[in-house]
Amino acid sequence: MIKLFKHNLILKCISLFLALGLWLYVMNEQNPSITSSITIDLSVINAPGDYQILHNNDKINLKVKAPRSLFASINSSDFKAYVDLKNAKEGTEALPVHIQIPKGFELLSSTPLKVSFTLNKIIEKSIPVDLILSGQPANGMVVAKVKQSADTIVVKGPRPEINNIRRAVGYIGLDNNKEDFKVIVPLRAINSNNKEVSDVTLLTPTVNADISLARGLTRKVVTIKPIAGSDLPDRYVLDALKAYPDKVEITGDPKVISTVNFLDTESISLKDISSSQKKAVKIAIPEGITVSNDTVTVDIKISPKKTDKN
Structure with missing residues (x-):
């Protein structure tokens, strides 16, 4: 067997390599x-x-x-x-x-090769609840009082969205009502520009409201006076404060109404102000007075303080 294997060994090796090359060629042609x-x-x-x-x-x-x-x-x-x-x-x-x-x-x-990812932490925040009246009650009737089941709610969502939310609002239609009524009010989260923020969750999406109506109360339109806090940084100057709307209709007992010619806002903190901006601010409402909307937007304008150069 050994003699048979060694017989014409060189020719056999050449034949083997040729066969292998032919196989590779055929495979490459058939399966390139x-x-x-x-x-x-x-x-x-x-x-x-x-x-x-x-x-x-x-x-x-x-x-x-x-x-x-x-x-x-x-x-x-x-x-x-x-x-x-x-x-x-x-x-x-x-x-x-x-x-x-x-x-x-x-x-x-x-x-x-790379993709840009943004991760925003999901957080919670407590925000005030404002109920806004729309329409009018029946002739001779006015809104004497609005009582709501919650003054604040908790909202949950991505940090940038939550940080931009200022309040939750709900709307109550009066629809010529003649008597006191109760209503469940759906709420919406609102940012500093009074635009709805949709990519968040209100953990309490509604509040209950009791609306009391009365006869014989007086109506009056008064001016809104924005009140600035005293905490504006020293490097800035307060140029102007303007409320929108700048007037609001109030109702109440005639004796109380007669003494009210304007309503102040709550004190507006300027501690973190670094540029002109708008803020949603509550109106300071005296006892015995009712307003249809207790929040206004205040346009705050500031500028850097000028310094004398020697």
């Missing part, structure tokens, strides 16, 4: 390597449960290479693209995209 582009969904792992997670890209584009036969046995779900949020912190950060591909494939490129 090809390049293809695949678009897959980006997934997230280790996402913290008490954060709002935002990112600027949902799709990842891959360019891969493999023998033609492998492409016939897979689909796009066999390719994975993910971002790991295990060590992510609150704020915005560009995080690397990790790629997993099936065996036998070569990854030529992936786009994008």
Whole structure:
């Protein structure tokens, strides 16, 4: 057997290499390597449960290479693209995209290499509740008193949204009412520009209101006078305060009404003011007086204090 194996050994080796080369040639012709582009969904792992997670890209584009036969046995779900949020912190950060591909494939490129993620902590905050009357009661009737079941509620949501919320408002329609009535009032979260903030949750979405009506009370329109606090930083000057609306209708006992020509707002803190801005401010309402809306928007204008130069 050994003599038979050694017989014409060189020719046998040459034949073996030729056969192997021919096989590789045929296989390459019949099953060549090809390049293809695949678009897959980006997934997230280790996402913290008490954060709002935002990112600027949902799709990842891959360019891969493999023998033609492998492409016939897979689909796009066999390719994975993910971002790991295990060590992510609150704020915005560009995080690397990790790629997993099936065996036998070569990854030529992936786009994008990083995706910008923003994490906002979910927090809670207590905000005041304002009930606003709309419409008119029946002729000869006025609103004597509005009693609400809660003066504040708790709102929950992403930190930037919650920090911008100033109050919750609800609207009560009078609709020519002749008698006292009760109503459940839905509430909406409002920001400093009196716009609704929708991406938050009101843990108490309604309040109960008791509306008392009365006859023989006097109506009167008076001016709103904004009152500034004394805590404006020394480097600024208060240029102007303007309330919107600057007048409000009040009702009450004639003896009380006759003594009221204007209503002050509650003192407006200027401690954290660094630029001109608008604030929602409560009206200071004397005993025996009722207003249809107890909150106004005050336009606060300040400027840097001028210093003398020698």
